[in-house]
Amino acid sequence: MKTSMTLSFFDLRRYRWLPYLLIAITACALLAGIILTRFVEARFVEATGKELALAASEVAEKLDRMLFERQGDVLMMARAFSAQATDPTYLSEYLRWMKTEYSPVYLSIAVTDSQGMVVAATESSLVGRDDSRTGSFIAARATRRLDIADVGVQEAESGIDTIAFTAPIFDQQGAFVGVVTSRVAVPFLEEVTTRTIRSLEAGQKAGVRVAYQMLTKQGRVFADSDRSSKGAANLKELSSPSMLLSEASVPGYAEEEHVHRHVQVVTGYAQTKGFRESAGLAWSVLLRMDRQDILAPIHAFLWKVWIVGGVVWVPLLGLLLWATARLRAEHRQAQQENAWAKAAETALLQSQERNRAIVDTALDGVISIDSTGMVTDWNAQATAIFGWSREEALGRALSETIIPERDCRAHEHGLREFFRTGAGAILNRRIEVVARHKDGREFPVELAVSPAKIGDAYIFSAFIRDITDRRRAEQRVVAQYAVTRVLSEAMTMEEAVPKIIQAIGESLEWDLGLFWRVDKATGTLHCCDQWKASSLQDEPFILDSLQRVFSRGEDLPGRIWASGKSVWIADLKADTDFSRGEQAQQAGFHAAFGLPFLVGTEIGGVIEFFSLPVRQPDDELLKMADDIGLKIGQFGERARTEAVLHETEAQLQQAQKMEAVGRLAGGMAHDFNNLLTVIRGYSELFLGRLGPTDAMRKDMEEVKKAADRASGLTRQLLAFSRRQFIAAKVLDLNALVANMDGMLRRLIGEDIVEFNTDLDASTGAIKADPGQIEQVIMNLVVNARDAMPTGGRLTIETRNVTIGEEVSLDGVGVAPGSYVLLAVRDSGQGMDAETQSHLFEPFFTTKEKGKGTGLGLSTVYGIVKQSGGSIFVESAPGLGTTFRIYLPRVEQEAPGTVAGVDVIDPARGHETILLVEDEPAVRGLVHETLHLQGYTVLEARHGIEALLTSARYGGPIHLLLTDVVMPQMSGPEVAEKILTIRPEIKVLYISGYPDHPVFEQGGVSGQSGFLQKPFSPPALAQKVREVLDSAKAA
Secondary structure: OOHHHHHHHHHHHHHHHHHHHHHHHHHHHHHHHHHHHHHHHHHHHHHHHHHHHHHHHHHHHHHHHHHHHHHHHHHHHHHHHHOOOOOOOHHHHHHHHHHHOOOOOOEEEEEEEOEEEEEEEOOOHHHHOOOOOOOOHHHHHHHHHOOEEEEOOOOOOOOEEEEEEEEEOOOOOOEEEEEEEEEEEHHHHHHHHHHHHHHHHHHHOOOOOOOOEEOOOOEEEEEOOOOOOOOOOOOOOOOOOHHHHHHHOOOEEEEEEEOOOEEEEEEEEEEOOOOOOOOOOOOOEEEEHHHHHHHHHHHHHOOOOOOOHHHHHHHHHHHHHHHHHHHHHHHHHHHHHHHHHHHHHHHHHHHHHHHHHHHHHOOOOOEEEEEOOOOEEEHHHHHHHOOOOHHHOOOOOHOOOOOOOHHHHHHHHHHHHHHOOOOOOOOEEEEEEEEEEOOEEEEEEEEEEEEEEEOOEEEEOOOOOOOOHHHHHHHHHHHHHHHHHHHHHOHHHHHHHHHHHHHHHHHHOOOEEEEEEOOOOEEEEEEEEEEEEOOOOOOOOHHHHOOEEEOOOOHHHHHHHOOOOOOEEEEEHHHOOOOOOOHHHHOOOOOEEEEEEEEEEEEEEEEEEEEEOOOOOOHHHHHHHHHHHHHHHHHHHHHHHHHHHHHHHHHEEEEEEEHHHHHHHHHHHHHHHHHHHHHHHHHHHHHHHHOOOOOOOHHHHHHHHHHHHHHHHHHOOOOHHOOOOOOOOOHHHHHHHHHHHHHHHHHHOOOOEEEEEEOOOOOHHHHHOHHHHHHHHHHHHHHHHHHOOEEEEEEEEEEEEEEHHOOOOOOOOOOOOEEEEEEEEEOOOOOOOHHHHHHOOOOOOOOOOOOOHHHHHHHHHHHHHOOOEEEEEOOOOOOOOEEEEEOOOEEEEEEOOOOOOOOOOOOOOOOOOEEEOHHHHHHHHHHHHHHOOOOOOEEOHHHHHHHHHHHHHOOOOOOOEEOOOOOOOOHHHHHHHHHHHHOOOEEEEOOOOOOOOHHHHHHOOOOOOOOOOOOOOOHHHHHHHHHHHHHHOO
């Protein structure tokens, strides 16, 4: 009963607003009518104003033309009077003819002489009048040009306003003889105005009058349709809006108050602008109409409309109010009848809503289907899980909503088996299955299905829980564990990456994984490896990706490289920046994600994964991907550092071994040099004593040849041990290689080996011994030729190389700096790692017995090291060999080619030489050689004996010839002490050990005053002569 009373109370008020609505509509209609009336009035006023402005502009134009014509008339008369200015009769007749011909244009026309006296006029009363003081006469005579006097009372007798045109008259010699003045009356001008105004009034309603006014530039009214106000006011001084607006020289209209009648008027205005070359007088033309007269027609029409509207609307309003009252009464009666029915229905609905609230607030999705598989119930959690609203799901088959297409047949078979046997495989227990979302993606759920029989029919209730988050968390844990295990077991990045891709792909259930590595040299990404699920075939997408190269920011790998962050693509078809979209669509891939991995501070590569089903972005997975990328980067950095460390240790061991071997070889070479000096020297002396036909000459020549070959071996040993004498100079490496081109081609035999050079024109200069660098190139070329017995390709390359701090690990053993690279590359047999480890050791060779000394590459190694450079070899069996030599680049320019120095036969001498040599055989050879050349030789076995000999000898000693390395006292020490006693003595050092530390300690110069062992007697005699001659020149 309480509910019924409440409904009735509200029913009484339900339609109470209808009368107010009708009144509001009426008020709005009245307001709209008023607004419409104002709008129409404004449009009428605007149209009339434009007509008045147009008419005013037309009047102004006619006035300009009339004034221009009058100017032409007076100028024409002035020219006509130039020859007859002194004939009054002619002038009077001509003037009267002009007035009659142009009547009623001119009020009067007069001619004056040069003194301003009127000599002829259209009016006889004007003859004899003195116009010399008038402004027009004065202006015309002074300016010698036409003068126009604006409106004024020019004729005192008649009081008529006129405009005066005064033109000077000149005789044939150009002398001023008078003026001719014509006056046009203002009434004539008004007549011109009224013609236009009458045509305007003809278009208006009968009785509507258009008023006009013409004003001077100063604002004085000189023509007015209201005769009573003519000349009575100055509108400019009264600040008349139309007058002020007309001064802008643009025609228009203005709504204003009439100056005299004080009513609202619409005034069209315009200003005379002149015609052609005539400037005009800037008169203002005003045409007016009363605003009331303009709106009279529309007001009459609107009154009729208001009357008709009132007659129609008032009865209609009454009818509407009556209908509203009747409707309210009928509605109250209908509501009363339905009140009890609604109360019963509400109680039932409340019961159903309680049940629905229990189901809807359940944490699991609850779905009910009937025996045909149609959905009969669907709670709110089911909507949240599957995306189907309750309204969309009810009445649909369950197979159309949440069951994947591949499982639909199994679902239908299970229903049939239950109805046949009463048992089901998935009934009354919890299982984990894959379900389908409305958007097509699949995800894992936990499912429990319970059957219930109601009457003769079965219903099935399914309780479903989304376990995506739980499954993802489990997969992430498995993936992290698998990656950690792979990284702990793998030794190199190449070994770890395929296993990492497989571990992530399998544990997270992705279908394809690709690994992209950054190529620092080209600044691009290359696909290096791939993994695919066992169910995935070799797709064109995989083959296409393996052939692709991406730059920074291009495609998914390039975007990850550029951003340094993981990227997820939920739908590849919708991603416009994915350039492989067409191939991915053909393969059936829908989702993708990728992660970078850092090596140090730089991105070393990108791993990307693809999935056949759609996958929404997983923030937790992306965080895990970033962590995996960091772990891979740390592993890569660790593996790279370990590899560099192993390589550095190997190079250090090799360098220490080579240094030890070098010391041994250098010491042996030094000792052999002394022996070879004796053997070669005595063999040459002995040959010099034998005749050409002597039987022993041939045997002695063989001894000398053997000694020469032994000298070559010792030079190679010294080169390897970096103890040979070098004459370093700034070189152009390109020029040196180019000069050797012909010799190298003959050496390798171009009929078998293809020889090429790749010399960078911008290659810088180096500082080294030219002969040694030639020996390096020749040894490497010969080795390359021998490695290609059946032919091949040999290339010599030069270019600039800069090794920075950030890449110091890439070039192990080469300090950061600027270098010139000399590379010798062949396509020969190549070498294995074992051979490369012994490559630079003395006497190590892979050639057949008798075809190599094993010192070629040892010599190359020693020369490169002695020149401050580094040498590296890259080789593999069957892939050829490349030697890379890095020589420090210098900023100096290489000098031009120096002409060879002619060898001068040694000259004999008579000077005294002090010989200091600890080796008796060498000392004896040198003594005999110099004695044969005429020199006086003083011998000393060591430094102390040399000092005693120098002190005892009373004569001059011209040259100190001393060995460098001797027991007790070195050669430079001996020279220093003797020079204090004999400052004029010159010094010549001999040694087979030119880089001994004593050189730096004693200040020995290797450029002059030095002879390297072994040497021949002629070379010794020539060097002694050079040093002595230089002493004389000094």
